[in-house]
Amino acid sequence: MSLKHAILTLLETEEGSGYDLLKRFKARLGFFWNASHQQIYSQLKTMHQDGLIDCTLEKQQGKPDRKVYHMTQTGHDTLVEWLENPVKVDKINDALLVKLYAGHLIDKDKLRQELNEHTAIHQRMLETFLNLEQEYLNLPAHEKKPFELPYLTLRRGILGEKAWLAWAEEVAQYLENSIH
Amino acid sequence: MSLKHAILTLLETEEGSGYDLLKRFKARLGFFWNASHQQIYSQLKTMHQDGLIDCTLEKQQGKPDRKVYHMTQTGHDTLVEWLENPVKVDKINDALLVKLYAGHLIDKDKLRQELNEHTAIHQRMLETFLNLEQEYLNLPAHEKKPFELPYLTLRRGILGEKAWLAWAEEVAQYLENSIH
DNA sequence: TTCACATATGCAACTATTTGCATATAAGAG
DNA sequence: CTCTTATATGCAAATAGTTGCATATGTGAA
Numbered sequence: 001m002s003l004k005h006a007i008l009t010l011l012e013t014e015e016g017s018g019y020d021l022l023k024r025f026k027a028r029l030g031f032f033w034n035a036s037h038q039q040i041y042s043q044l045k046t047m048h049q050d051g052l053i054d055c056t057l058e059k060q061q062g063k064p065d066r067k068v069y070h071m072t073q074t075g076h077d078t079l080v081e082w083l084e085n086p087v088k089v090d091k092i093n094d095a096l097l098v099k100l101y102a103g104h105l106i107d108k109d110k111l112r113q114e115l116n117e118h119t120a121i122h123q124r125m126l127e128t129f130l131n132l133e134q135e136y137l138n139l140p141a142h143e144k145k146p147f148e149l150p151y152l153t154l155r156r157g158i159l160g161e162k163a164w165l166a167w168a169e170e171v172a173q174y175l176e177n178s179i180h
Numbered sequence: 181m182s183l184k185h186a187i188l189t190l191l192e193t194e195e196g197s198g199y200d201l202l203k204r205f206k207a208r209l210g211f212f213w214n215a216s217h218q219q220i221y222s223q224l225k226t227m228h229q230d231g232l233i234d235c236t237l238e239k240q241q242g243k244p245d246r247k248v249y250h251m252t253q254t255g256h257d258t259l260v261e262w263l264e265n266p267v268k269v270d271k272i273n274d275a276l277l278v279k280l281y282a283g284h285l286i287d288k289d290k291l292r293q294e295l296n297e298h299t300a301i302h303q304r305m306l307e308t309f310l311n312l313e314q315e316y317l318n319l320p321a322h323e324k325k326p327f328e329l330p331y332l333t334l335r336r337g338i339l340g341e342k343a344w345l346a347w348a349e350e351v352a353q354y355l356e357n358s359i360h
Numbered sequence: 361t362t363c364a365c366a367t368a369t370g371c372a373a374c375t376a377t378t379t380g381c382a383t384a385t386a387a388g389a390g
Numbered sequence: 391c392t393c394t395t396a397t398a399t400g401c402a403a404a405t406a407g408t409t410g411c412a413t414a415t416g417t418g419a420a
Binding site: 017018019037038041042045060065066067091 | 367368369370371377
């Protein structure tokens with residue numbers, strides 16, 4: 001499991017509550033790791049029980065209390081051990097491709113419409129990534145250092161989305177020609 | 181769930197045993213949907229119970245008996261209904277990227293080595309896809325028709341792998357420069 | 361004043377996937 | 391003669407992820 005390790009990675013740099021981690025997930029790991037709030041909260045609970053992280057309660061006025069989690073030595077060791085052992089190649093399970101494969105069973109218009117909707121989403125993601133890239137590229141050289149590795153993960157997002165969109169263009173072309 | 185629908189897609193064209201479907205998965209849907217034999221067998225059992233498929237027993241000499249599954253009307257209807265309703269955009273959970281994000285915590289050599297191993301796997305996949313593409317492209321025009329949609333799914337594999345490898349090249353460059 | 365959104369947490373039930381085990385035969389390689 | 395690969399099926403336990411529900415407050419918009 002890697003949700004655990006993703007959380008440890010985030011806590012390694014900075015402590016935080018479940019809610020913090022949820023937001024950090026979306027902002028930093030969101031384009032290559034997805035987790036819902038339920039998953040994060042329950043994972044934090046287990047990790048706390050297992051001694052990978054500990055927890056202090058912060059009272060707040062106006063807002064609910066925050067449980068702030070931080071790394072323990074065990075947590076750090078667990079993370080390092082995971083980092084040093086190989087991980088599997090990412091597994092793809094893409095329902096849209098199953099659909100396309102079976103596309104002879106549906107109306108081409110419906111297929112085209114769904115492809116357009118997915119394309120719009122991917123375009124929006126690409127834009128977000130390109131904006132983040134600009135932010136990074138505009139940093140003065142010495143401020144870039146700590147973000148070099150995160151930037152490389154962002155590049156994965158950019159190249160991945162561009163490839164997706166190029167593919168969608170091919171499919172759109174095909175669907176266009178096949179009606180006339 | 182889409183494993184169900186992927187199986188229905190395969191059975192729509194041709195009946196088959198769990199073992200057949202396993203092989204067809206690898207050959208046809210393997211680059212965008214992955215399923216283990218345990219998953220397929222247990223899924224078939226559930227689908228049979230739910231009346232989406234039915235089953236006849238084929239005795240064989242020398243080899244174990246085969247349970248041959250085929251589509252029912254309910255199964256067909258279920259597939260068509262799924263096809264006509266939108267699916268979600270594919271969710272990515274890529275452990276290698278988590279690792280890269282936390283790469284400051286590990287030895288660059290180890291990181292480079294793991295990247296190389298993943299690169300080798302992706303290169304092999306790309307080669308496989310390109311070979312399949314050649315097979316398709318060498319078909320006479322009239323035999324291409326039934327494979328047009330599967331070919332588009334193959335293109336996704338090709339473009340996706342090429343993008344992965346281009347990205348890996350960027351990462352390799354970075355890791356190369358950061359030691360010297 | 362109501363509605364949506366952000367803050368902040370979590371349980372319970374279900375669905376999906378992985379990992380390890382289990383069985384049995386045949387064919388071919390070393 | 392043993393080892394690997396292919397054929398053919400499956401159970402059980404654990405882990406991972408989704409969906410629906412639940413609670414409580416503050417802020418800003420319509």
